[in-house]
Structure formats: structure tokens, C-alpha cells
Amino acid sequence: MSTRNDHGAISANEDAASGSGRTASRLPRRTLLKAAGATTLVTAAGAAVARPAAAAELKDFDVIVVGAGLAGVTAARELKAQGKRVLLLEARNRIGGRTWTDTYLGQQIERGGAWVDPLQPYVWRELTRYKVPIVADAGVERSILPTLDGFQEYDPAEAYARQKELFTPFFEDGNREYFERPYEPLYREDLVRRHDGFSLRDRLDQLTYAPEEEIRLTSTTSLYGGSSKRGALTHLTQWWALAGWNFDGFHGVNTYRPKDGTVSLLKAILTEAAPTLRLNSPVASVEQDGSRVRVVTRAGEHFVAPEVIMAVPVNVWKTIRFTPALPEAHLTASTAGIGVPHEKKLWLDLKQPADRFVAEAPEGHPICIMGRFDVGQPVVAFSVKDTFDVRDGRQVEAAVKDILPDAELLGYTAHDWHADEFALGVGAFRQPFQLTRLHRDIQKPHGRVKFAGGDIADGWSGYMDGAVESGIRAAGGKLLTATEIKHLTSAAALRAPQVDRRLYRSMSAF
Ligand SMILES: Cc1cc2nc3c(=O)[nH]c(=O)nc-3n(C[C@H](O)[C@H](O)[C@H](O)COP(=O)(O)OP(=O)(O)OC[C@H]3O[C@@H](n4cnc5c(N)ncnc54)[C@H](O)[C@@H]3O)c2cc1C
Structure with missing residues (x-):
């Protein structure tokens, strides 16, 4: 094979050390990893402001949302519309989770979710709402x-x-x-x-x-x-x-x-949600005690609120310590995996x-x-x-x-x-019996802790659309009726760039 540079054990090892699992044969990773080590408070507009850990000033929240993927930012926006003060805790040094707009060879790429469709009413409505340009x-x-x-x-x-x-x-x-x-x-x-x-x-x-x-x-x-x-x-x-x-x-x-990548949608929603967003804050435990929930990060910072929305992948639930312990259905789903x-x-x-x-x-x-x-x-x-x-x-x-x-x-x-x-996996695809035996139960709250995510959506579970739907549901927002879905999907189809769809091959969500 003729290579412009080799396939890089070096970058692969760096990735393993960072736990990201990403292999980049040419991308300069050191800059990224350096940023990942810092504790950062990020404004909704995306500007990062380095701050010392200051749990005391971060206690006056109505809801803590854990996970700044599409479900988490959507939930944060819905809560903001209800006048709630939201703390959004994200483990990574970026928003987006299983969507991740990046560059390779100077071109925009998606390392995770990429495609959206007029048949997907929740995500298409968001794209329309924020005027996110779409390309085919x-x-x-x-x-x-x-x-x-x-x-x-x-x-x-x-x-x-x-x-x-x-x-x-x-x-x-x-x-x-x-x-x-x-x-x-x-x-x-x-x-x-x-x-x-x-x-x-x-x-x-x-x-x-x-x-x-x-x-x-x-x-x-x-x-x-x-x-x-x-x-x-x-x-x-x-x-x-x-x-x-x-x-x-x-x-x-x-x-x-989305022409400018999935991140453009995430940013638009986040700007409206305007939560206090804390990156680099992996949550280690979630403890319910009377009328409060205490969320503790791996770094030992703790935050308290009357309610928590866990907008992390189902496969990840098992890695977080819940007190009281997760109900059996949640544990079973996380252990067997849905992603x-x-x-x-x-x-x-x-x-x-x-x-x-x-x-x-x-x-x-x-x-x-x-x-x-x-x-x-x-x-x-x-x-x-x-x-x-x-x-x-x-x-x-x-x-x-x-x-x-x-x-x-x-x-x-x-x-x-x-x-x-x-x-710990990609988007949802259920295994036999998970729909009838687990789906309904794992959508249910665990005391003051609610769950959100594309993995547990009712509709396009495994897609970005499902993440939006689920974020709205967990935040108590208004879900679409069957009539609204029908109307939205037919109107959306008209607005989409017209191409010969027979030449496209479904990779499903993946
Ligand atoms: C390779 C790939 C291709 C895909 N292709 C498509 C596609 O083309 N179209 C489509 O619609 N969908 C696609 N999907 C699926 C889609 O991306 C997901 O269903 C959707 O993004 C899930 O959003 P979410 O908010 O539920 O979860 P996530 O995006 O995973 O968000 C969860 C967030 O929680 C954070 N988190 C995890 N653990 C912790 C912790 N302990 N503490 C704090 N934060 C934590 C994560 O870092 C993450 O940011 C694809 C997914 C992948 C991976």
C-alpha cells in the first residue's frame, strides 16, 4: 500500500489512553487531549471559560441534566421554556455525544450520526425551527x-x-x-x-x-x-x-x-436552552435522598437539585452508581445493551x-x-x-x-x-423481547431521576429523531400527535432538496 503517512500506532495509543477509542492516522490529537483535561465552564454560545471547581456556586438548579447529546440539550431547552434553571453535565470535552462533527483531510465528516430525513418529524422540525441548511x-x-x-x-x-x-x-x-x-x-x-x-x-x-x-x-x-x-x-x-x-x-x-454538520443543530438548540453547561464532568454517582438528588462527578464535585434527567446512553447506565439502585428493568437493559x-x-x-x-x-x-x-x-x-x-x-x-x-x-x-x-455502542437496536419486556419500564422515572435518549424513544429509536422525541418527553414537553406528524412529514418532504431517492442506500441509523 502506498501511504502518505502510516496508519499510526502512535495516534491509536493516544486514543486508547484518552478512552475515546478513536484512531486518527493524521489528525494532531495532542491539542484535543490537552483541552480535555481541563475543567471548563462553557456558556451556551459555546465560549469556554476556564474556572476552578466551585460546587458551592453551582447548587441553585431546578434540574440537572446529565449528558449533552441531542436528547440532553433538547431536554434542557424544554426545561428552560418552563422557566427552570438547568445544569447540564457532560463527560466529554464537547457536546453532541453520538453525533460528532469533525474534520478529516480538511473536509467535514461525521464520526457518529449523520443523516436526517423529512420522514423524521422531531429532528426535521428542529432543523426547520433553527433554519439549519440541509444538503443531499x-x-x-x-x-x-x-x-x-x-x-x-x-x-x-x-x-x-x-x-x-x-x-x-x-x-x-x-x-x-x-x-x-x-x-x-x-x-x-x-x-x-x-x-x-x-x-x-x-x-x-x-x-x-x-x-x-x-x-x-x-x-x-x-x-x-x-x-x-x-x-x-x-x-x-x-x-x-x-x-x-x-x-x-x-x-x-x-x-x-445538515450542511454545517450535526453540531450546527446541537449548537442552535443549546443557544436557546442557555443552561449552565459543564464539560469534562463525567458523572460517577446519582444519590436520591428525600427531596433532593445529589450528582457526584468522578472528580468528586457534587451538585444537588430536586430532579435529574439522565440523558446518557442505556449501555452506560450500568457504569454509574445509583442510590437507591436502578430498577431491575433498567439494569437488565443496560447489562444486555440496547446500543x-x-x-x-x-x-x-x-x-x-x-x-x-x-x-x-x-x-x-x-x-x-x-x-x-x-x-x-x-x-x-x-x-x-x-x-x-x-x-x-x-x-x-x-x-x-x-x-x-x-x-x-x-x-x-x-x-x-x-x-x-x-x-459503549452506537445507536439503539433492540434485541428480541426487549420491546415487550423492557421498553415501557425503562422509560419510567426512578424516583426523582428521569431517563432520556434516542435508545428509549417510542418512534425512531436509534436515530437522532428519537433523541429529540425522548428529550422532549423527559422534560415534560409536548409530544407530537399523529395528525401533527402526518402534516409535518408531508410538508417537510416538499421542503427537502429534490433528488432521485432510488440511488441512496440505507445504512439505517449507522
Ligand atoms: C456511528 C453512528 C452512526 C449513526 N448514524 C445515524 C444517522 O445517520 N442518523 C441518525 O439519525 N442517527 C444516527 N446515529 C444515532 C444517533 O447519533 C443517536 O441515536 C443519537 O445521537 C443519540 O443521542 P442521545 O442524546 O440519546 O445520546 P448521546 O448522543 O450518546 O448523548 C449522551 C451524552 O451523555 C454523555 N455521557 C455519557 N456518560 C456520561 C457520564 N457518566 N457523565 C456525564 N455525561 C455522560 C455522553 O458523552 C454524551 O454526550 C448514529 C450513531 C452512531 C454512533
Whole structure:
């Protein structure tokens, strides 16, 4: 491989030390890490002011929100609208959590969540409210799919037409009633129960596709944790229902992005919320005592308020000490995990191929999906293989070349979300039985402690939309009615840049 610089054990080690799990083959990391060590009080406008720890001056809050991802900042804004004083505690040195606008090779990239869609009413409403400009990717020119003896190139329209035929029976068994109201996943709990125990692998087995057909589907079915056995059929079916019960809607959700990155939306919400934001403040424990909740950071600072909203990923709950202990459902969910494990997102500097393509690989391959979605952009790739070590440049190059033998990899940058201690996975994708056995209970407060996050949303759980919905719910804000959702999604579709959505490939939330 010809490299402009090598794949960098040095930067990989720095990342491991910082606990971020990110591997950057070229980015200067020292500046970032230096900033991460400081205790910083940040104004809503984003200006950081270094301050000594001063717990005494930080006690007059009505609510403490833990986690400055999309759910946390949305909750903070809703609370502000109710006249509440909010302290927002964030573990990292940045806002955004599992969304993370960064740069690579001088270009804007998203290391986490990237795409938004008019079919997603909560997040689209926020984008509209703050006039955040939206762009559409250009769509792909080539589609590369696995066959039984390698990979084959197709015209994308042709490839997706076949995938549509294969995927549609996956969800449609003549009965759509079990997700009659997709934003209320347990509205027909009686019917959902019949399906909730099935994994995606179970459904593949039921449908008895020919091996050469099934292999075209497993990049999707294994995307939720590395094996098609992990993900629940009901979660994918709910997304399918939210997308309008059709393949085009489902595939199209990876078309649009905020032009200036997801961070532009986060900043807009945060500016309105104007909480006291404290970065670099990982919370170690949450103790309820009579009428107050005490939140203690790892550094030993403590803050007290009558109410707390935990807007951290479900997978992270188990790492925080709660007194009294978390209810069983919350602990079970956190221990088993709802956020998809093992996922890494990579950005590859490929000299060849230079066109816009998408390539899918079968279950078990180190790279599930990769593609270049816009002219001149680096190639984005996703891996859910537990043994794939993105710090090892040789492994990365071998995985890429296995799919694209002529590829010329010049460099890459990656983030391992599973190794990231403040995420412990990517977005939500429930496992069998988690919807019917846990979902309702883990949305419930634990005394004076409430929970928020895209992982426990009713609608687009696993997407940014779900994070907004959940932040509104936890803060006691007004959720959208079915009529409002219908109205918003059709109006939003008209405002979105018009492109041929058949040329886009869903990576679902990931
Ligand atoms: C690789 C990847 C790709 C994705 N692609 C898409 C996509 O294209 N479209 C889409 O809609 N969604 C996508 N998602 C999902 C989406 O990003 C998430 O569902 C959403 O951002 C979750 O928001 P949240 O606020 O619930 O959680 P988070 O964003 O995780 O926010 C939680 C916050 O809590 C903080 N925290 C954690 N522990 C502590 C602690 N102990 N003390 C204090 N703070 C703490 C974290 O640092 C974080 O800032 C993707 C996610 C990933 C990772």
C-alpha cells in the first residue's frame, strides 16, 4: 500500500489512553487531549471559560441534566421554556455525544450520526425551527454486492429493485396491524408479542431465500451487532413502518445531512436552552435522598437539585452508581445493551476508486457497508465485527481490498464506539423481547431521576429523531400527535432538496 503517512500506532495509543477509542492516522490529537483535561465552564454560545471547581456556586438548579447529546440539550431547552434553571453535565470535552462533527483531510465528516430525513418529524422540525441548511448527498453511480464467490458490480437502480423484492416480504406477512401506530410501538402489544421474540436471523430462516439471494441481505441484518441473531425483527419492522411501510422510504433515510454538520443543530438548540453547561464532568454517582438528588462527578464535585434527567446512553447506565439502585428493568437493559455493540465508523482516503459507489459485504466480513456518497468526499465505512481492530492499518487495508481489489488506501481515521466509555455502542437496536419486556419500564422515572435518549424513544429509536422525541418527553414537553406528524412529514418532504431517492442506500441509523 502506498501511504502518505502510516496508519499510526502512535495516534491509536493516544486514543486508547484518552478512552475515546478513536484512531486518527493524521489528525494532531495532542491539542484535543490537552483541552480535555481541563475543567471548563462553557456558556451556551459555546465560549469556554476556564474556572476552578466551585460546587458551592453551582447548587441553585431546578434540574440537572446529565449528558449533552441531542436528547440532553433538547431536554434542557424544554426545561428552560418552563422557566427552570438547568445544569447540564457532560463527560466529554464537547457536546453532541453520538453525533460528532469533525474534520478529516480538511473536509467535514461525521464520526457518529449523520443523516436526517423529512420522514423524521422531531429532528426535521428542529432543523426547520433553527433554519439549519440541509444538503443531499449526490447518490451513488455503482452498487457492489456480495455473491457466493466474491463481489459483483450492479447498476444501483437494478440492484435496489431486486433488494426491494427480497426485503418486502421480510416485513409484510399480510398483517401491518402490529405497528398500526408506529410512534406507539406497543399500541398493539397483543400482536407485537407474537413477533418480538424473533431475531433477524429467525426471519431469514423462515423465508428460506436461496443462498445467493440471502447474501444480499445480511449486510443489513448483521449491521446491528455483527450477527443477524442479535437484532430483533420488531425493531427493523418498526423502522420500516415509520418509513411508510415501503423500501424506498426505508432506503431513502440516508439522503440528507445538515450542511454545517450535526453540531450546527446541537449548537442552535443549546443557544436557546442557555443552561449552565459543564464539560469534562463525567458523572460517577446519582444519590436520591428525600427531596433532593445529589450528582457526584468522578472528580468528586457534587451538585444537588430536586430532579435529574439522565440523558446518557442505556449501555452506560450500568457504569454509574445509583442510590437507591436502578430498577431491575433498567439494569437488565443496560447489562444486555440496547446500543449496537462492536461498531466502528471509518473514513477512508481512497485514491482508487474515486467515483461514488456503495459496497455491501456479507455477514461476518470486517466491513459491512462502505461507500462514497458525494463527489470528492472520503469513503465512509462501517464495521460491526468484534475482532476487527481499526488501530491496525493492515487489517483495514485487507478488509477494503477484499471488496475492492484495486483499491488504493492512502490513509484513514476511525472511531470505535464500542470502546468509547461514554457510549459503549452506537445507536439503539433492540434485541428480541426487549420491546415487550423492557421498553415501557425503562422509560419510567426512578424516583426523582428521569431517563432520556434516542435508545428509549417510542418512534425512531436509534436515530437522532428519537433523541429529540425522548428529550422532549423527559422534560415534560409536548409530544407530537399523529395528525401533527402526518402534516409535518408531508410538508417537510416538499421542503427537502429534490433528488432521485432510488440511488441512496440505507445504512439505517449507522
Ligand atoms: C456511528 C453512528 C452512526 C449513526 N448514524 C445515524 C444517522 O445517520 N442518523 C441518525 O439519525 N442517527 C444516527 N446515529 C444515532 C444517533 O447519533 C443517536 O441515536 C443519537 O445521537 C443519540 O443521542 P442521545 O442524546 O440519546 O445520546 P448521546 O448522543 O450518546 O448523548 C449522551 C451524552 O451523555 C454523555 N455521557 C455519557 N456518560 C456520561 C457520564 N457518566 N457523565 C456525564 N455525561 C455522560 C455522553 O458523552 C454524551 O454526550 C448514529 C450513531 C452512531 C454512533
